[in-house]
Structure formats: structure tokens, C-alpha cells
Amino acid sequence: MSEPLLSVRGLRAKVDGEDGEILRGVDLDVQRGEVHALMGPNGSGKSTLAKVIAGHPAYEVTAGEILFEGEDVLELEPDERSRAGIFLAFQYPAEIPGVSIANFLRTAVNSRLAEGEEMDVFGFQRTLTEKMEMLKMDPGFAARYVNDGFSGGEKKRNEILQMAVLRPALGVLDETDSGLDIDALKIVASGVNRLSEADEALGVLLITHYKRILNYIRPDRVHVMMAGRIAESGGASLADKLEAEGYDWLHRAVAAV
Amino acid sequence: MSTMTAGPAESTLAAADFDALSGEVTEPETIAGARAAAWERFNALPWPTKKSEEWRYTDLAKVGFEALTPVVPAPATAEALSADVREVLGRSGERAGVVVLREGRVAHLELEPEVARSGVVLSSIRDAADRHPEVLKRALLEAQPGPAEEKLWSLHLALLGGGYFLYVPRGVEMPAPIHAFHIVERAGTLSSAHSFVYAESGARAAVIDEFLSDDLEAETVSLHGATITGEGGAGIEYVALQRFGRGVKRFSTQHVTAGRDSSVVTFNVALGGDLSRADVTSRLDGPGSDSEMLALWFGDSNQHFDHHTLQHHAAPHAHSDLLFKGALTDAGSSVFRGLIRVDKGAQLTDAYQTNRNLLLSESSHASALPNLEIEADDVRCSHGATIGQVEDGQLFYLMSRGLTRRQAERLLVFGFFDEVLGRLPMEGVRARVREAIEEKIGL
Ligand SMILES: Nc1ncnc2c1ncn2[C@@H]1O[C@H](COP(=O)(O)OP(=O)(O)O)[C@@H](O)[C@H]1O
Numbered sequence: 001m002s003e004p005l006l007s008v009r010g011l012r013a014k015v016d017g018e019d020g021e022i023l024r025g026v027d028l029d030v031q032r033g034e035v036h037a038l039m040g041p042n043g044s045g046k047s048t049l050a051k052v053i054a055g056h057p058a059y060e061v062t063a064g065e066i067l068f069e070g071e072d073v074l075e076l077e078p079d080e081r082s083r084a085g086i087f088l089a090f091q092y093p094a095e096i097p098g099v100s101i102a103n104f105l106r107t108a109v110n111s112r113l114a115e116g117e118e119m120d121v122f123g124f125q126r127t128l129t130e131k132m133e134m135l136k137m138d139p140g141f142a143a144r145y146v147n148d149g150f151s152g153g154e155k156k157r158n159e160i161l162q163m164a165v166l167r168p169a170l171g172v173l174d175e176t177d178s179g180l181d182i183d184a185l186k187i188v189a190s191g192v193n194r195l196s197e198a199d200e201a202l203g204v205l206l207i208t209h210y211k212r213i214l215n216y217i218r219p220d221r222v223h224v225m226m227a228g229r230i231a232e233s234g235g236a237s238l239a240d241k242l243e244a245e246g247y248d249w250l251h252r253a254v255a256a257v
Numbered sequence: 258m259s260t261m262t263a264g265p266a267e268s269t270l271a272a273a274d275f276d277a278l279s280g281e282v283t284e285p286e287t288i289a290g291a292r293a294a295a296w297e298r299f300n301a302l303p304w305p306t307k308k309s310e311e312w313r314y315t316d317l318a319k320v321g322f323e324a325l326t327p328v329v330p331a332p333a334t335a336e337a338l339s340a341d342v343r344e345v346l347g348r349s350g351e352r353a354g355v356v357v358l359r360e361g362r363v364a365h366l367e368l369e370p371e372v373a374r375s376g377v378v379l380s381s382i383r384d385a386a387d388r389h390p391e392v393l394k395r396a397l398l399e400a401q402p403g404p405a406e407e408k409l410w411s412l413h414l415a416l417l418g419g420g421y422f423l424y425v426p427r428g429v430e431m432p433a434p435i436h437a438f439h440i441v442e443r444a445g446t447l448s449s450a451h452s453f454v455y456a457e458s459g460a461r462a463a464v465i466d467e468f469l470s471d472d473l474e475a476e477t478v479s480l481h482g483a484t485i486t487g488e489g490g491a492g493i494e495y496v497a498l499q500r501f502g503r504g505v506k507r508f509s510t511q512h513v514t515a516g517r518d519s520s521v522v523t524f525n526v527a528l529g530g531d532l533s534r535a536d537v538t539s540r541l542d543g544p545g546s547d548s549e550m551l552a553l554w555f556g557d558s559n560q561h562f563d564h565h566t567l568q569h570h571a572a573p574h575a576h577s578d579l580l581f582k583g584a585l586t587d588a589g590s591s592v593f594r595g596l597i598r599v600d601k602g603a604q605l606t607d608a609y610q611t612n613r614n615l616l617l618s619e620s621s622h623a624s625a626l627p628n629l630e631i632e633a634d635d636v637r638c639s640h641g642a643t644i645g646q647v648e649d650g651q652l653f654y655l656m657s658r659g660l661t662r663r664q665a666e667r668l669l670v671f672g673f674f675d676e677v678l679g680r681l682p683m684e685g686v687r688a689r690v691r692e693a694i695e696e697k698i699g700l
């Protein structure tokens with residue numbers, strides 16, 4: 001097999017300056033073009049893994065490595081990881097009053113240009129309009145302040161809009177489905193599918209609580225995180241089993257180790 | 258008219274006497290008399306020291322006034338617009354007229370013919386002294402500065418002569434602002450200019466004053482005064498956009514008088530210079546008057562910005578709202594000191610004062626001193642100030658989209674400023690101010 005898009009090996013992490021480990025040895029490979037679902041109970045460390053992959057400064061990695069396209073990214077700043085092609089759709093996106101989505105995304109696109117390279121302003125505008133249409137967003141949306149006063153659903157859609165404009169190699173989607181009604185869920189899911197179709201190498205790590213979104217986005221692999229480790233991995237059918245039986249059987253299995 | 262005999266062409270402030278100061282300037286008696294009196298007053302007054310509350314954080318002893326060459330503006334000339342001015346005008350919205358001042362001297366003055374036909378007067382201060390002596394005397398020459406302002410105000414008046422006079426008669430509404438450029442070109446000078454804005458009852462006036470210079474090698478001082486008066490029901494929008502180059506120290510004293518049911522917006526933006534001080538007083542003079550006082554500053558390297566304000570409620574039922582926001586990086590520093598004063602008779606006053614500061618670096622420093630002085634008993638007043646840093650969560654969010662730390666911080670500064678910009682009524686003015694801020698902050 002070729003080198004994975006994302007390779008997490010023996011990853012241990014804790015909150016910077018505190019004691020308890022949150023990630024206690026995570027191993028996970030995502031190949032180009034694959035969709036991986038990461039499930040698991042609340043508090044098991046899914047969001048922490050997502051944020052550590054994106055380079056959140058609140059966490060300290062104590063052991064292990066994160067390779068992205070074969071390169072160790074642990075020493076990279078969050079912005080360098082983003083420009084390298086890692087995208088995190090936040091579970092709780094920050095609100096930035098006073099900064100419009102259009103201005104924000106223009107700056108983000110600009111940050112990817114090489115020194116001296118000029119941005120294609122009309123091209124940007126066209127892309128933005130097109131992606132907003134894809135996500136069935138009102139044209140006025142781009143003028144709104146980033147996440148300021150957004151409903152839960154609007155925030156999630158805004159995350160996918162950013163992913164669509166920035167076109168990363170890897171999308172880590174942290175509970176992008178939660179808080180969405182079924183119509184919004186379908187729009188978001190079809191948006192992600194369209195991105196996968198447009199870029200066959202796109203890798204997706206889809207963190208979710210519920211099997212619901214997996215009816216619309218077919219995972220190649222499903223992993224279950226328990227207490228800071230991947231406790232179980234399998235095919236799409238693992239999600240069905242979790243849906244039917246919950247996590248208890250895994251709790252018992254983990255406890256037995 | 259009185260014509261001064263020529264004295265030594267150039268002299269320092271320390272060595273200057275009044276005649277020498279005036280050179281060969283020809284000017285109306287009103288102005289000459291006021292200047293002479295102001296010069297006397299200036300010399301009689303001591304310099305304010307750091308011991309006074311008003312000058313605690315800005316040490317005038319560190320400004321080399323004595324060694325500067327004072328400039329009394331020569332008579333107005335009619336020069337073509339220079340390239341730098343044309344460039345800015347080309348990127349600005351509609352305007353009703355243009356004024357260019359060089360070290361206070363009126364170098365260019367134009368008013369749209371249609372606006373002139375509606376009765377609006379735009380002239381140099383000297384011309385106004387001939388044609389509109391009463392209003393000039395009342396609003397400017399006999400104005401009473403606050404005790405802490407008096408020394409610099411006297412110096413400002415002693416050098417008066419240039420500057421512009423805008424008069425909007427009863428019921429006339431200017432369709433667009435006057436765009437005035439205060440340009441300083443000569444390093445080592447002490448120059449002064451005045452912005453005089455008067456709106457009769459029911460009239461609407463708008464002005465954007467833009468202050469600019471190159472980076473100057475020697476210490477250079479630019480004094481500025483603004484007298485902004487709205488009669489009953491008038492509306493005025495006044496913007497001072499300070500983007501001097503390095504080497505310039507700037508002191509601006511602005512007096513707003515809001516008559517019955519009038520509404521005045523002032524907006525000070527400080528971006529350039531080494532030191533920039535503005536003393537802004539709004540006098541709520543008539544019942545139902547409304548004063549909105551806004552300011553933004555962004556300081557880097559070792560720039561120092563100092564804003565002093567007074568919301569003086571002299572009449573009942575008036576409303577004033579102040580919102581000043583500043584962001585600093587490097588070793589930039591700033592001061593905000595504001596006072597809401599409510600006179601005994603000013604019942605049902607509504608007055609607010611907010612100063613917010615954003616520090617982007619360890620060595621930047623902001624001081625905030627909001628204050629109230631209330632003698633009436635039936636009022637609604639609030640004041641508050643904050644000094645904070647950018648939020649980590651916001652910073653990480655922006656950086657996770659590829660923005661460098663610097664870009665993310667600067668974008669957050671924009672977001673922080675937006676609330677204030679949004680309060681400027683005229684879209685064209687807003688766009689010009691936003692552009693100037695963008696240019697300073699960079700992204
Ligand atoms: N920044 C943080 N500070 C303190 N505790 C944290 C922080 N981030 C995560 N944790 C803790 O780590 C555990 C895992 O959290 P999280 O990764 O959000 O779980 P999940 O996304 O699977 O619900 C929880 O107990 C949570 O309280």
C-alpha cells in the first residue's frame with residue numbers, strides 16, 4: 001500500500017500543564033480517498049484527537065507521532081498544517097464578530113498564495129457563490145460575521161463551506177452532524193460527498209456520535225474510541241452493531257484488557 | 258487689513274517675537290488681533306506638566322517645542338491638486354468639495370458649483386474673517402478652552418491664519434462631505450491649521466479631515482483645532498483621519514457644540530505619527546441634542562496615542578455616546594481619559610462612555626481612565642473600559658484556516674474595529690476610513 005494520507009502512531013496527549021492523559025496511545029491510518037468514521041462515547045477523546053491533529057496549542061503531545069503525507073507535523077504551527085492540507089471542521093466553531101465570512105475566507109485563500117502571487121478576486125467570488133449554492137446557503141450569508149449569532153446548523157454548514165473553498169487533502173469533521181435536522185444533515189452530507197467526488201484523493205475522518213450521517217456518507221472504515229484509545233475497528237457494519245447494541249459490550253471488552 | 262513687516266525669515270519658537278512670527282502676512286484685523294492676544298497668552302502660561310492629570314501620560318517636556326520653526330500660514334494660493342491628493346480622491350467616494358492645506362496654508366480650495374449655489378460657504382479662515390466675522394468670533398476666536406488645553410490652544414490661535422471655514426445655511430443639506438487634506442512637508446516646523454464647521458438650524462454638514470506627511474527626519478509638530486457647531490436640528494458628521502508619517506507629533510483640540518435637537522458625530526482615527534494627542538469636547542448645549550463620539554487607533558513600534566474627552570451635558574434631555582477603541586502592538590502605548598460632566602440643570606441626561614483596548618504584544622501598554630461628574634439627579638449614565646488580548650479560541654480558529662498568527666491577529670483587530678466603523682453614517686466616508694485602516698494594519 002502507498003504511504004497513508006494520515007498516520008497516527010502511538011499518540012499520547014494531555015492538556016498542557018495538567019496531568020491526566022486524554023489520548024492514551026492512538027493508532028489510526030487514513031488512506032487517500034478513504035472515509036473513516038470515528039465513533040465513541042462522550043468524553044472518550046475524539047475531539048481532542050481532532051484538535052491535536054490540527055495543532056491546538058492547549059494540548060501537549062507526550063508520545064507518538066502524526067504523519068501527514070509522510071511528514072511529521074507535530075512541530076508545525078496550526079496555520080502551517082492548514083496550508084499543508086489539513087482541515088478541521090470544529091465541533092464548536094469560534095465566533096468572530098466584526099469579520100465577515102467573505103473577508104475571512106479571502107484572507108485564508110490569500111494566505112495560501114506564494115509570495116508575490118496575486119489573488120484572483122473574481123475567481124474567489126465565483127467559487128464562494130458556487131459553494132454557497134451547493135450548500136443551499138442564502139447569498140447574504142457571506143456578508144455575515146463569522147459564526148456570530150449563528151444557529152447550530154448554520155455553524156456546521158459554515159464549516160463545510162470553508163472546507164469547500166479551501167479544498168484540503170484531509171478533512172477532519174468533528175460532529176458536523178450533531179444539531180442538524182434531517183434536511184440540513186442531507187445538505188451537509190451531500191456537500192461532503194460532492195467534495196469527495198471532485199477530489200478522489202480527499203481523505204475524511206468523520207467523527208460522530210450517531211450512525212445517522214453514515215446513511216448518507218458511506219465510511220470505508222469505522223473506529224470506536226474508548227478512553228483515549230481506538231478500541232475497535234471494522235467495516236461499515238460496525239456502525240450498525242454500535243447502533244443496535246450501544247457501547248456497553250466495548251466497555252466490557254476494554255475493561256477486560 | 259494689517260500688514261506685518263518682515264522679520265527674520267526663520268526663527269525658533271524660543272527666539273520668536275510676534276512680528277517675527279508673522280513675517281509678511283497680510284490679514285484681517287480680527288485675526289491679527291486674536292493672534293496677538295493668543296501669543297501673549299501663550300507666553301504667559303506655563304507648560305502643563307506630568308503633575309496634571311490631563312498630561313500625566315504624555316510628557317510635553319519631551320517635545321522640543323522651543324527648537325521648532327513656527328509657521329504662520331502665508332496667504333491662500335490656488336495650486337493644482339498634487340498627485341498624492343488626487344490618488345486618495347480617486348479612491349474616495351463622492352464629495353462636495355476639496356481643501357488642501359500645506360502647513361496650514363490654503364493651497365487649494367474647491368466647492369462643487371451646485372453646492373455653492375445652495376448657499377454653502379467654503380473659504381479660508383482669513384476670508385471668513387472678512388465676510389463672516391461674527392460667527393467666526395463667537396465660535397472660534399472667543400471660545401474658552403479648558404484649563405489643560407489652554408497653552409496649546411493659545412499657540413494654535415497665535416499661528417492661526419490658514420485652515421478652512423465651512424458654513425452651511427439654514428435647512429441646506431450637503432449631499433456629500435468636504436474632503437480636506439492637512440499636509441505637513443517641512444521637517445522641524447511647528448504649524449497649525451483649523452477646521453471650522455458651522456451648520457445652521459436644520460442644515461447637514463459633513464467633513465473628512467485627512468492628515469498626512471511623509472516620514473520626517475526631524476521632530477515636527479502639527480497643531481490642529483476644530484470648531485464644530487450645530488444649531489437647532491442640525492446634523493454634522495466630522496471625521497479626522499490622522500495618518501502622518503513618523504517624526505510628526507500631533508496635537509488636536511476639537512470643540513463640538515450641539516444645539517437643540519441637533520446631532521453631531523465625531524470620529525477620530527489615529528494611525529500615524531510618533532505622538533498623537535486629541536482633546537475632544539462635546540458640549541450638549543441644547544435640549545434634545547445628541548453627540549456621538551467615536552475613535553479608533555492602531556499603534557505599533559513606539560507610537561503613543563492619547564485621547565482626552567469631555568461629554569459636557571449643559572442642557573436637559575440630551576444624549577451622548579462615546580465609543581473609543583484602540584489596538585496596540587510592538588511597544589505602542591495609548592491613553593484614554595474621558596469625563597462625562599452633567600450640570601445641575603441637565604436632567605434626563607443619557608450619557609455613555611466606553612473605551613476598549615486590545616493589546617497584541619507584551620510590551621504594548623494602554624491606560625484607560627473613564628470618569629463621571631454628575632450634579633443632576635435624574636440621569637442615566639454609564640462608563641466602562643476594558644484592556645484585553647485576542648482570544649486564544651479565535652486565534653486558533655483563524656490559524657486553523659491557514660492564516661499566520663500575524664494575519665489572524667490583524668483580522669481580529671478589524672473585527673474589533675468594525676463596530677465603531679459601522680456607526681459612521683456616510684458609506685463613502687466609512688469606506689475611506691476602512692481603507693486607511695487596512696493600509697496601516699496590513700494583512
Ligand atoms: N482543553 C481541555 N481542558 C480540560 N479538559 C479537557 C480539555 N479537552 C478535553 N478535555 C477532557 O478530555 C476528555 C475527552 O474530551 P473530548 O476529546 O472532548 O471527548 P469527545 O470529543 O470524545 O467527547 C474529557 O474528559 C474532557 O473533559
Ligand SMILES: [Mg+2]
Nearest residue numbers: 046047091175
Ligand atoms: Mg467531541
